[in-house]
Amino acid sequence: EPEVTQTPSHQVTQMGQEVILRCVPISNHLYFYWYRQILGQKVEFLVSFYNNEISEKSEIFDDQFSVERPDGSNFTLKIRSTKLEDSAMYFCASSTSGFSTDTQYFGPGTRLTVL
Amino acid sequence: GQQVMQIPQYQHVQEGEDFTTYCNSSTTLSNIQWYKQRPGGHPVFLIQLVKSGEVKKQKRLTFQFGEAKKNSSLHITATQTTDVGTYFCAEVTNTGNQFYFGTGTSLTVIP
Numbered sequence: 001e002p003e004v005t006q007t008p009s010h011q012v013t014q015m016g017q018e019v020i021l022r023c024v025p026i027s028n029h030l031y032f033y034w035y036r037q038i039l040g041q042k043v044e045f046l047v048s049f050y051n052n053e054i055s056e057k058s059e060i061f062d063d064q065f066s067v068e069r070p071d072g073s074n075f076t077l078k079i080r081s082t083k084l085e086d087s088a089m090y091f092c093a094s095s096t097s098g099f100s101t102d103t104q105y106f107g108p109g110t111r112l113t114v115l
Numbered sequence: 116g117q118q119v120m121q122i123p124q125y126q127h128v129q130e131g132e133d134f135t136t137y138c139n140s141s142t143t144l145s146n147i148q149w150y151k152q153r154p155g156g157h158p159v160f161l162i163q164l165v166k167s168g169e170v171k172k173q174k175r176l177t178f179q180f181g182e183a184k185k186n187s188s189l190h191i192t193a194t195q196t197t198d199v200g201t202y203f204c205a206e207v208t209n210t211g212n213q214f215y216f217g218t219g220t221s222l223t224v225i226p
Contacts, residue, residue: 043216056213106157
């Protein structure tokens with residue numbers, strides 16, 4: 001069964017450094033998402049992406065964040081200058097369409113630790 | 116952002132007991148999805164409810180959507196240790212491009 005993959009599984013960085021989290025969505029999916037989950041808390045929506053542009057974003061997704069689909073398979077989340085509070089699990093997800101009835105398939109996540 | 120509240124936050128049950136988690140929204144939902152997240156894992160889709168009053172079953176799991184489409188519940192009959200995890204409901208915007216996850220209910224099953 002096709003699945004969403006994410007790399008790396010764990011990223012440790014110093015505060016102020018830039019990080020890029022990578023995701024490979026399921027190949028025939030058109031909509032891509034990033035979520036974060038601070039340890040012990042709920043999953044929070046960051047951004048949705050379709051047709052090479054941001055579709056919607058939350059209040060969390062400020063100017064420090066950006067997303068890109070650099071080629072036909074990867075979908076990346078960049079955090080320009082990491083802060084301690086960016087430490088969290090970051091999940092990528094994809095769906096076949098953007099319909100509200102569509103299922104989202106989540107990747108295994110990247111644990112980001114900012115020191 | 117929208118708030119989807121779930122209760123209880125934590126639930127400990129003896130294996131074989133039933134379990135229910137409730138999801139409540141202040142607004143009318145177009146549809147609601149349920150996910151399960153095992154400890155250390157990622158959210159996995161369980162089911163989607165669309166119609167007012169809808170009830171769906173998956174083996175020992177029963178999902179219900181309220182008549183007013185403002186609340187939903189997940190009921191597990193005769194829990195097993197494999198049911199351990201956090202159960203999230205997720206509210207979906209009409210555009211389908213934002214999912215608002217509930218606060219989650221963490222289920223512990225004591226053998």
